[in-house]
Amino acid sequence: MSASEKTGVTAPAGFSAAATTAGIKPSGKPDLALVVNHGPRFDAAAVTTRNKVVASPVKVTRDAMTTGSLAAVVFNSGNANACNGRQGDVDAVEMQSLAAQSIGVAPEDVAVCSTGLIGELMPMDKVRAGIETLGGQLGDNGHEAAVAILTTDTVEKQALVERDGWSIGGMAKGVGMMAPSLATMLVCLTTDADVSAGELDQVLKEASKSTFNTLDIDGATSTNDTVILMASGASGVQPDKSEFAGAIGEICAFLADQLQADAEGVTKRVAVTVEGTADDEQALNAARTIGRDNLFKCAMFGSDPNWGRVLAAVGMADAEMDPDNISVYFNGQPVCEGSTGAPGAREVDLSGIDVDVRVDLGTGGPGTATVRTTDLSYAYVEINSEYST
Amino acid sequence: MSASEKTGVTAPAGFSAAATTAGIKPSGKPDLALVVNHGPRFDAAAVTTRNKVVASPVKVTRDAMTTGSLAAVVFNSGNANACNGRQGDVDAVEMQSLAAQSIGVAPEDVAVCSTGLIGELMPMDKVRAGIETLGGQLGDNGHEAAVAILTTDTVEKQALVERDGWSIGGMAKGVGMMAPSLATMLVCLTTDADVSAGELDQVLKEASKSTFNTLDIDGATSTNDTVILMASGASGVQPDKSEFAGAIGEICAFLADQLQADAEGVTKRVAVTVEGTADDEQALNAARTIGRDNLFKCAMFGSDPNWGRVLAAVGMADAEMDPDNISVYFNGQPVCEGSTGAPGAREVDLSGIDVDVRVDLGTGGPGTATVRTTDLSYAYVEINSEYST
Numbered sequence: 070m071s072a073s074e075k076t077g078v079t080a081p082a083g084f085s086a087a088a089t090t091a092g093i094k095p096s097g098k099p100d101l102a103l104v105v106n107h108g109p110r111f112d113a114a115a116v117t118t119r120n121k122v123v124a125s126p127v128k129v130t131r132d133a134m135t136t137g138s139l140a141a142v143v144f145n146s147g148n149a150n151a152c153n154g155r156q157g158d159v160d161a162v163e164m165q166s167l168a169a170q171s172i173g174v175a176p177e178d179v180a181v182c183s184t185g186l187i188g189e190l191m192p193m194d195k196v197r198a199g200i201e202t203l204g205g206q207l208g209d210n211g212h213e214a215a216v217a218i219l220t221t222d223t224v225e226k227q228a229l230v231e232r233d234g235w236s237i238g239g240m241a242k243g244v245g246m247m248a249p250s251l252a253t254m255l256v257c258l259t260t261d262a263d264v265s266a267g268e269l270d271q272v273l274k275e276a277s278k279s280t281f282n283t284l285d286i287d288g289a290t291s292t293n294d295t296v297i298l299m300a301s302g303a304s305g306v307q308p309d310k311s312e313f314a315g316a317i318g319e320i321c322a323f324l325a326d327q328l329q330a331d332a333e334g335v336t337k338r339v340a341v342t343v344e345g346t347a348d349d350e351q352a353l354n355a356a357r358t359i360g361r362d363n364l365f366k367c368a369m370f371g372s373d374p375n376w377g378r379v380l381a382a383v384g385m386a387d388a389e390m391d392p393d394n395i396s397v398y399f400n401g402q403p404v405c406e407g408s409t410g411a412p413g414a415r416e417v418d419l420s421g422i423d424v425d426v427r428v429d430l431g432t433g434g435p436g437t438a439t440v441r442t443t444d445l446s447y448a449y450v451e452i453n454s455e456y457s458t
Numbered sequence: 459m460s461a462s463e464k465t466g467v468t469a470p471a472g473f474s475a476a477a478t479t480a481g482i483k484p485s486g487k488p489d490l491a492l493v494v495n496h497g498p499r500f501d502a503a504a505v506t507t508r509n510k511v512v513a514s515p516v517k518v519t520r521d522a523m524t525t526g527s528l529a530a531v532v533f534n535s536g537n538a539n540a541c542n543g544r545q546g547d548v549d550a551v552e553m554q555s556l557a558a559q560s561i562g563v564a565p566e567d568v569a570v571c572s573t574g575l576i577g578e579l580m581p582m583d584k585v586r587a588g589i590e591t592l593g594g595q596l597g598d599n600g601h602e603a604a605v606a607i608l609t610t611d612t613v614e615k616q617a618l619v620e621r622d623g624w625s626i627g628g629m630a631k632g633v634g635m636m637a638p639s640l641a642t643m644l645v646c647l648t649t650d651a652d653v654s655a656g657e658l659d660q661v662l663k664e665a666s667k668s669t670f671n672t673l674d675i676d677g678a679t680s681t682n683d684t685v686i687l688m689a690s691g692a693s694g695v696q697p698d699k700s701e702f703a704g705a706i707g708e709i710c711a712f713l714a715d716q717l718q719a720d721a722e723g724v725t726k727r728v729a730v731t732v733e734g735t736a737d738d739e740q741a742l743n744a745a746r747t748i749g750r751d752n753l754f755k756c757a758m759f760g761s762d763p764n765w766g767r768v769l770a771a772v773g774m775a776d777a778e779m780d781p782d783n784i785s786v787y788f789n790g791q792p793v794c795e796g797s798t799g800a801p802g803a804r805e806v807d808l809s810g811i812d813v814d815v816r817v818d819l820g821t822g823g824p825g826t827a828t829v830r831t832t833d834l835s836y837a838y839v840e841i842n843s844e845y846s847t
Contacts, residue, residue: 120774121773122784123773151766151769152769153799157798187764187767188766188794188803363752363834363838367842376577381679381680383511392510393543408511408543409542409545409577410542453752453756454760
């Protein structure tokens with residue numbers, strides 16, 4: 070994508086970005102980026118990992134978010150700066166300070182996002198030299214920033230949602246929020262709409278719930294996951310609250326789609342919808358249990374309409390069900406009705422990339438939820454068994 | 459193993475077995491077995507799956523166990539008879555009746571165990587003909603029975619624990635109890651000790667807890683898992699209660715070892731011990747969370763001492779921890795101390811088949827638990843993506 074096709078974090082008015090190769094990654098690929106909000110407003114919101122083991126940059130970002138405003142986010146790939154003890158905290162704070170200094174703002178106005186290997190100290194000499202160059206290279210470099218945050222991703226992920234006089238841009242890397250693969254999920258959203266920090270917070274949490282938080286690639290959750298939303302107000306437009314929420318939901322969904330499509334080793338994109346539970350939470354529990362079941366995921370890899378694995382998996386879920394009245398549909402075709410195989414169930418064609426699985430747990434309740442996952446392939450094992458060695 | 463080397467379910471006095479090829483398996487391998495208790499006592503106990511979706515034979519076995527006595531167990535491989543609706547129940551009851559008839563006992567004295575594909579009706583013509591032949595072939599055929607219950611197992615699993623004047627024999631198939639792979643776990647234990655049904659029940663539950671129930675290959679749990687223990691009293695010996703419990707614990711551990719070693723696609727046997735939690739339950743939660751984490755399991759496959767994945771995994775566990783004071787040891791060598799990498803951590807040699815992982819969650823509490831799991835290999839994906847197709 071050429072920089073002239075406006076998309077990504079620098080598309081909305083009031084934002085610039087820079088990226089560089091600091092040498093953190095052994096591959097020699099870009100690994101440092103800065104996204105700057107030039108105002109006039111600096112409202113911001115963030116959603117961070119639920120993991121109890123929290124990386125140093127996430128601690129710094131959480132502290133920075135207490136004011137509800139940000140002037141910039143500094144990103145690095147190639148090193149997660151997680152599990153590095155006191156030195157990790159010191160290094161994350163220094164990254165924050167250096168980035169703030171390079172654009173002339175206070176340290177507490179800068180968030181820090183890191184992604185890469187856990188338990189390696191940041192090569193701070195390289196990071197210092199890299200950040201120093203970023204301040205002087207700010208411009209319409211959303212694409213370059215989107216490239217610099219990638220780790221095992223095979224393609225950069227950008228998005229733009231345009232409305233009447235204002236827009237939302239975004240970039241992302243990784244695979245999933247509550248459950249990303251080793252690739253931490255980092256998302257940065259920018260908007261020139263004039264929206265308060267409180268509204269940003271509310272809208273971002275709501276949108277994350279049905280997009281990033283239901284993207285469940287392998288049940289793992291990174292120490293570094295972060296989604297940040299910054300608003301410059303540069304358009305001068307104060308959008309209607311529901312219109313803004315809709316646009317944020319749209320860009321989150323679009324980026325989540327790109328994350329799912331590029332998940333490690335993916336050959337199938339699988340949407341698991343559960344219904345017929347007492348409430349949505351039970352449906353979500355059940356959908357996650359199916360989506361995380363390795364036997365089910367292997368069957369998807371094999372394009373195998375093995376609905377028995379869906380029943381065996383869901384039977385362990387923390388959800389009420391009628392074990393004798395469960396129905397399963399693959400790509401809209403019934404494969405199991407009344408907990409028994411439907412005619413032609415073994416012949417259902419799952420050879421396409423997208424597989425839609427719908428499961429009715431048979432209690433007649435109104436609960437429903439969808440989780441998106443992927444298959445479990447040889448490539449997943451290959452990528453994840455050879456990462457740090 | 460030749461039949462003359464006494465081991466397995468027919469080694470204790472008072473038991474005989476038979477096995478045959480009924481044609482349930484397309485491979486033409488043995489797929490039907492019967493284990494008979496000739497008394498004088500018929501005390502028995504069983505532990506069955508926790509899955510809410512329960513196979514028809516498990517329902518039959520649960521009903522049979524209400525009396526606390528069994529004269530026989532009929533086994534088939536190649537078909538799980540799960541999710542077959544009302545017809546599945548009818549077929550399981552017929553298998554029970556036919557087996558009872560073939561040895562002249564009441565139907566309620568026979569348990570039924572099935573393992574194989576879910577959602578295919580039992581080929582009852584073949585099953586009927588097969589069971590008919592079993593009654594006339596009873597003898598010292600423990601080994602043949604152990605072979606006939608296998609599915610994706612690569613080797614039969616038998617065990618014998620001998621004490622002064624009495625013994626316990628056993629056979630097993632599959633990989634794990636609370637969390638077996640698609641291969642349902644079936645275990646049959648026989649003893650000629652004179653022990654009441656109540657004591658059998660208590661001892662079997664206790665022994666399962668620390669053996670089969672902490673064997674966690676892939677987090678999945680079968681609809682058919684069953685462990686049965688039958689006592690003939692034929693030795694005339696009433697063992698001391700703690701001696702008997704010790705012997706049952708020993709044979710369960712021995713069979714669990716064999717199950718772990720033969721788990722689908724295994725190249726590593728991994729023991730994950732968690733300590734430093736408030737209680738054992740929290741330690742077990744944490745150990746299971748690590749043992750089920752695909753990223754951790756892929757690292758094991760790659761012999762990669764990537765302790766960061768242990769921390770990322772355990773941070774999601776339902777257990778109290780001090781996130782800044784977690785220690786991790788691989789094969790006894792510290793790789794992470796105070797939630798930070800230990801010197802030489804990346805050089806720890808994990809190239810052997812057995813990997814010992816110890817994690818201290820740093821709260822100073824007395825809780826501890828061990829879960830045994832395996833790595834996640836190409837072979838696991840291969841086996842499980844090509845099973846039913």
